[in-house]
Amino acid sequence: MQKNNYVFVITGAAGSGKTTVANYLQEQYHMHRVITHTTRLPRPGERDGIDYHFETPETIKKLHLLEQVTYDQSQYGSSVEGLEEGWHNGQNDVIVLDTAGAITYHQQLGSQAVIIFLTVTHMKTLARRMTLRGDQNAAIRSRLKSKEYHRDLMLPPMLKGIAHVVVNDQWKETKNQIDAIVKQIVSV
Ligand SMILES: Nc1nc2c(ncn2[C@@H]2O[C@H](COP(=O)(O)OP(=O)(O)O)[C@@H](O)[C@H]2O)c(=O)[nH]1
Numbered sequence: 001m002q003k004n005n006y007v008f009v010i011t012g013a014a015g016s017g018k019t020t021v022a023n024y025l026q027e028q029y030h031m032h033r034v035i036t037h038t039t040r041l042p043r044p045g046e047r048d049g050i051d052y053h054f055e056t057p058e059t060i061k062k063l064h065l066l067e068q069v070t071y072d073q074s075q076y077g078s079s080v081e082g083l084e085e086g087w088h089n090g091q092n093d094v095i096v097l098d099t100a101g102a103i104t105y106h107q108q109l110g111s112q113a114v115i116i117f118l119t120v121t122h123m124k125t126l127a128r129r130m131t132l133r134g135d136q137n138a139a140i141r142s143r144l145k146s147k148e149y150h151r152d153l154m155l156p157p158m159l160k161g162i163a164h165v166v167v168n169d170q171w172k173e174t175k176n177q178i179d180a181i182v183k184q185i186v187s188v
């Protein structure tokens with residue numbers, strides 16, 4: 001793997017703003033978005049190859065994945081090829097992962113993986129944002145009941161002192177914090 005570029009790993013609970021931050025890094029800093037694979041069904045408006053590579057339990061088995069997790073009964077995974085696509089073009093990558101994936105990236109890539117953990121002050125905000133995003137009620141209920149959702153509300157002990165923690169209450173403030181993290185990393 002090429003050593004001179006970074007992958008910004010955006011992690012945190014459902015609704016914490018991971019996709020929003022990833023889109024910002026893509027637009028503002030021309031980062032390469034690593035599209036991951038999932039067996040979950042597309043949400044209204046989600047497009048294959050843009051939001052996710054949508055897979056079946058059979059097709060996901062055939063992929064060569066760097067890591068793979070089960071999250072709320074669906075499978076998700078990311079490939080080395082996805083990472084290298086951006087690095088070959090001289091870009092930094094951005095990827096959205098659950099906290100188990102973020103730990104694996106840290107273990108495999110060390111400081112080349114810049115982990116950003118998103119949270120909010122009031123956890124009720126998360127469900128409200130999922131509703132505003134247009135998620136179906138049944139999907140939200142399933143998320144909120146899943147053990148992975150509850151696990152990802154807190155920074156995992158293994159990422160303490162490693163991850164940059166950003167409280168995404170006010171978007172303007174979040175943007176300033178993300179800008180500061182990017183500047184700190186890319187200027188080294
Ligand atoms: N480890 C890992 N997690 C992933 C991958 N792709 C997506 N995720 C995570 O899977 C979880 C569920 O994603 P999604 O169904 O899009 O729901 P959302 O969190 O409500 O946007 C989120 O925490 C994503 O960050 C992957 O390739 N690997």
Ligand SMILES: Nc1ncnc2c1ncn2[C@@H]1O[C@H](COP(=O)(O)OP(=O)(O)O)[C@@H](O)[C@H]1O
Nearest residue numbers: 014015016017018019020129133168169170171
């Ligand atoms: N700081 C914020 N203030 C208000 N709404 C936000 C903020 N950040 C994200 N959102 C909105 O909350 C919803 C969930 O954000 P999203 O990025 O999809 O979360 P995640 O990918 O972590 O599930 C989206 O509709 C998004 O536009």
